[in-house]
Amino acid sequence: MTVKTSFMLRHVEFQNRVFVASGTFGYGDEINDLVDPNKLGGIVTKSLSWKPRDGNPPRRIAETPSGMLNSIGLANIGVHTFIEKKLPFLRTLKTRIIVNIAASSVQEYCDVLALLERHDGIHGYEINVSCPNVKEGGLSFGTNVDRTREITERLRPLTEKPLIIKLTPNVTHMSEFARAVKDAGADAVSCINTLVGMAVDVRTRTPRLSTVTGGLSGPAIKPIALAKVFEVAKSVDIPIFGIGGITTADDAIEFLLVGACAVQVGTTNFVDPGASVRIAEGIAGYASSNGIDDVGKLVGSLKADVKASVLQTWL
Ligand SMILES: Cc1cc2nc3c(=O)[nH]c(=O)nc-3n(C[C@H](O)[C@H](O)[C@H](O)COP(=O)(O)O)c2cc1C
Numbered sequence: 001m002t003v004k005t006s007f008m009l010r011h012v013e014f015q016n017r018v019f020v021a022s023g024t025f026g027y028g029d030e031i032n033d034l035v036d037p038n039k040l041g042g043i044v045t046k047s048l049s050w051k052p053r054d055g056n057p058p059r060r061i062a063e064t065p066s067g068m069l070n071s072i073g074l075a076n077i078g079v080h081t082f083i084e085k086k087l088p089f090l091r092t093l094k095t096r097i098i099v100n101i102a103a104s105s106v107q108e109y110c111d112v113l114a115l116l117e118r119h120d121g122i123h124g125y126e127i128n129v130s131c132p133n134v135k136e137g138g139l140s141f142g143t144n145v146d147r148t149r150e151i152t153e154r155l156r157p158l159t160e161k162p163l164i165i166k167l168t169p170n171v172t173h174m175s176e177f178a179r180a181v182k183d184a185g186a187d188a189v190s191c192i193n194t195l196v197g198m199a200v201d202v203r204t205r206t207p208r209l210s211t212v213t214g215g216l217s218g219p220a221i222k223p224i225a226l227a228k229v230f231e232v233a234k235s236v237d238i239p240i241f242g243i244g245g246i247t248t249a250d251d252a253i254e255f256l257l258v259g260a261c262a263v264q265v266g267t268t269n270f271v272d273p274g275a276s277v278r279i280a281e282g283i284a285g286y287a288s289s290n291g292i293d294d295v296g297k298l299v300g301s302l303k304a305d306v307k308a309s310v311l312q313t314w315l
Pocket residue numbers: 021022023024046047068070072074100128166192193194216217218219221243244245246264265266267268
């Protein structure tokens with residue numbers, strides 16, 4: 001059976017629904033001997049800011065049960081070096097390139113996107129709002145619904161390409177943020193970025209990360225990510241990229257069933273760089289063996305008493 005795997009977002013067609021997540025695949029040019037990026041639906045680049053950033057001092061990675069903590073601190077080469085050194089290679093790929101942008105002011109988000117718009121080879125933007133807002137004392141933009149809406153409103157007129165806002169799960173109701181960015185003109189949301197976490201070395205009685213707390217990712221967060229995607233999908237009509245602990249095709253299918261229109265594979269790339277391609281093939285295989293001719297038909301097809309699951313207390 002031939003299975004349709006592609007989907008459209010705005011006017012851009014993606015060949016399948018599996019992407020690699022920001023910060024876990026570099027700029028797409030580093031692990032080509034381990035995985036064929038042309039088989040992916042898209043590559044989401046490491047977050048780019050206007051100027052290069054060194055990020056936080058070590059130690060900025062710690063392994064945890066079924067996951068990892070990171071406090072990389074948005075270390076990146078800066079948008080100018082990206083355009084000069086990375087974009088020429090990315091243009092040679094068949095897959096779609098989504099550039100992820102991080103900034104410390106609303107104006108910086110606009111400047112980075114406006115500069116990228118002047119160059120070919122970029123198919124869309126993902127906006128990382130889990131960034132310290134310098135003007136508001138370093139609090140994350142993404143935990144303030146008004147700032148998140150403002151960023152979207154300011155960026156929307158600057159591009160005709162898909163504009164995806166990557167939401168932080170470190171808020172009470174992600175759906176409130178999804179609704180705000182939809183109203184402000186976003187084409188999609190990515191759910192979820194990392195969850196705040198911490199680990200302690202009891203021998204030295206010190207935190208395992210130099211920043212004390214960091215972002216938790218990997219299989220440990222998958223049930224939370226699924227519940228967040230489900231919450232957003234039930235309350236806001238906007239395409240969702242499901243992210244969080246995906247390691248297998250079945251994991252990815254879970255996200256599609258609860259309402260994600262596509263998925264991103266993150267931490268798993270560090271363990272097995274070829275996983276995302278196998279996940280894409282596995283989703284098509286699942287559809288075929290279940291007599292489904294379009295992977296899109298899986299999206300939101302969970303059989304559940306939704307009312308009960310959303311409204312009932314479960315403890
Ligand atoms: C080491 C590391 C670096 C990351 N860097 C970024 C980043 O620069 N921008 C961003 O939006 N998300 C970043 N993320 C978050 C991931 O893209 C993803 O949202 C998160 O890790 C959850 O997915 P996972 O459990 O599959 O890793 C990073 C994650 C990790 C583990």
